[in-house]
Structures are given as C-alpha cells and as structure tokens.
Amino acid sequence: MSIDFDSLPLPEPSSLTGFAGNSIVRDSEKRSETSLAEAAADPACRCYLFLPGKAVFGKAAAEGETAQILYTVSEAKKLGGKLDQAILLGHEDGAPRLAVRLGVEAEALGEAYEALDFRSVLYAKQANEGDLAAIAQAGSMMHWHTMNRFCGKCGHESQPAIGGYRRDCLNCGSQIFPRTDPVVIMLTIDGDKCLLGRSPHFPPDWFSTLAGFVEPGETIEDAVRRETFEESGIRIGRVRYHASQPWPFPHSLMIGAFGEAVSHEIKVDDELEDCRWFTREEVRQMIAGEHPEGLRCPPRKAIAYSLVSAWALD
Numbered sequence: 463m464s465i466d467f468d469s470l471p472l473p474e475p476s477s478l479t480g481f482a483g484n485s486i487v488r489d490s491e492k493r494s495e496t497s498l499a500e501a502a503a504d505p506a507c508r509c510y511l512f513l514p515g516k517a518v519f520g521k522a523a524a525e526g527e528t529a530q531i532l533y534t535v536s537e538a539k540k541l542g543g544k545l546d547q548a549i550l551l552g553h554e555d556g557a558p559r560l561a562v563r564l565g566v567e568a569e570a571l572g573e574a575y576e577a578l579d580f581r582s583v584l585y586a587k588q589a590n591e592g593d594l595a596a597i598a599q600a601g602s603m604m605h606w607h608t609m610n611r612f613c614g615k616c617g618h619e620s621q622p623a624i625g626g627y628r629r630d631c632l633n634c635g636s637q638i639f640p641r642t643d644p645v646v647i648m649l650t651i652d653g654d655k656c657l658l659g660r661s662p663h664f665p666p667d668w669f670s671t672l673a674g675f676v677e678p679g680e681t682i683e684d685a686v687r688r689e690t691f692e693e694s695g696i697r698i699g700r701v702r703y704h705a706s707q708p709w710p711f712p713h714s715l716m717i718g719a720f721g722e723a724v725s726h727e728i729k730v731d732d733e734l735e736d737c738r739w740f741t742r743e744e745v746r747q748m749i750a751g752e753h754p755e756g757l758r759c760p761p762r763k764a765i766a767y768s769l770v771s772a773w774a775l776d
C-alpha cells in the first residue's frame with residue numbers, strides 16, 4: 463500500500479483540541495533518581511501548583527493583566543509545596559518544570575490566589591495552550607500517585623521514583639508505571655446525517671458524540687463498533703481515526719474516530735437520555751448557536767467539537 467501523507471489535514475486535528483499543546487520536552491529516557499533534586503536546585507526551575515483536583519493560579523492584579531501560573535521553588539515552598547513529592551514534567555527552553563502539590567487547604571492560600579478544577583481551567587483565561595497541556599499532564603500524574611500508594615502485588619506502601627514517573631515497592635521490588643486509559647469517542651455517519659446523543663449529566667439542550675472506554679483485548683475499531691451498538695443500537699462498518707486528546711479526568715486518552723453506519727434504527731440504552739440522527743445543516747446550526755430548537759454541540763477544545771466540525775463544516 464502507499465501512504466498518502468500529503469492528503470492528511472493541516473493543522474493536525476489533534477493539535478486543535480484542548481490539553482494538546484504540550485511544549486514540555488519530557489526527556490523520558492533521562493529520568494533518574496537524581497533528576498528531581500537536580501531540577502529543584504536549578505535557579506531556572508519553575509513550578510505549577512496544585513491542590514487535589516485543582517490547579518492554583520495567582521489572581522491578576524487588574525483586568526487585562528496576566529495571572530501568575532509558574533512559581534519559583536522557594537515560592538512553592540512558602541505556599542506549603544511538597545517538593546519531595548513533586549513531579550518532574552520535563553524542561554521548557556532548558557528550564558525544569560515541576561508539578562507541586564500544596565499541603566494546605568484552598569482557603570489558606572489567601573486572596574492573591576485561586577484554585578480551579580481542571581474542567582474550568584480548560585475554558586478559563588488564565589492558562590495558555592502550553593500551560594493547559596502541562597496542567598493536564600500534571601493532573602493525571604497526581605491522580606495516578608494518589609491511587610497507587612500501595613503495591614498491587616504485595617500490598618506494601620510504594621515510593622515515588624525517577625522524578626515521579628515510577629513508583630517502587632521496597633518490599634517486593636515491583637516497579638509501577640503511570641497508566642493512560644484509552645477512550646473511543648466517535649461520530650457515526652450515515653450519508654448526510656450523523657448520530658448524536660445526550661447523557662443525563664449534559665448541560666440542557668446539549669447533544670454530543672457517543673464515547674466509551676476501550677476494554678482489554680479490544681482494538682480501537684472494535685471498541686467504536688461495540689460502544690456505538692450498545693448505546694444506540696446502530697451497527698458500524700468501517701472506522702477511520704481522526705484525532706486524539708489528552709483528557710485528565712483522571713488519566714484518559716480520547717481517541718476520536720468516524721464510524722460508517724450500516725444500520726439506521728436507533729435503540730437507546732439506559733446510559734443515554736436521548737439519541738437522534740442530525741442532518742449536516744442542523745449540526746451547522748448547532749455549532750453556530752442558531753438551531754431552531756436551541757440545541758447545541760460541545761464547544762471548541764473538546765474533541766467532540768473537532769469531530770462534528772470536521773464533518774459538518776469542511
């Protein structure tokens with residue numbers, strides 16, 4: 463087969479999703495037992511600050527001013543930062559970037575700071591694309607540490623190692639590495655119509671693409687076919703990959719795909735409140751906020767938006 467790279471869309475669709483603009487050089491092959499201490503001792507080192515499930519920002523002094531996102535190691539320590547449990551995200555322009563959890567409550571930070579959950583960060587003004595991606599990287603890693611405090615093999619407490627990118631069990635010698643959970647998210651196409659559904663937890667009038675976790679032993683294509691059939695009763699034939707998105711809730715990789723419908727009758731399962739076929743024109747109206755019933759699609763930065771807009775607008 464010949465691979466036609468020239469026909470691939472530009473810019474790369476994944477690069478247009480939120481949390482995707484990571485400019486940190488991870489230097490994964492260079493992580494060692496001394497990397498964290500060396501990074502923290504570097505005067506150029508800067509820290510992203512966190513509380514459980516939240517990123518901490520400085521409040522902008524005035525309208526239009528930029529909020530502080532990166533802090534020196536000594537500033538992080540003054541705010542109660544746990545430097546011994548920091549995660550070395552990598553380097554940016556040669557300067558180390560750490561993720562540091564603060565050992566205080568949000569209220570103790572004072573008026574000059576605010577803590578935002580990761581979903582709010584995605585649409586807040588404080589973080590640029592690179593910061594968003596670093597926050598996603600850090601948030602997923604922190605959740606992984608929280609959930610892996612004990613060795614899965616022997617039950618002994620485990621310790622962070624190599625800059626936070628591994629946990630070691632000192633009892634049985636097991637090494638535990640970070641995990642990413644693959645999730646398929648797909649736009650099912652039937653000629654000039656696409657399939658969108660509503661979960662009960664969606665905002666009112668919001669329809670989106672279907673999605674679900676890839677199960678062990680399953681290909682991406684099979685997961686797209688299974689999840690679509692389970693949720694909507696629609697059978698999918700061919701599947702085409704579109705884009706991916708890091709999704710720190712808590713540590714997923716969204717894998718966006720288009721699926722070709724080979725059946726048409728919808729049978730909605732309990733997971734969805736509603737599921738319908740929408741014409742391309744209707745989807746364009748939803749994207750523009752002009753749908754006659756007031757229906758909407760997920761906003762920019764969500765991979766669901768990337769899927770519906772690539773199909774409806776291009």
Ligand SMILES: [Zn+2]
Nearest residue numbers: 613616631634
């Ligand atoms: Zn163990």
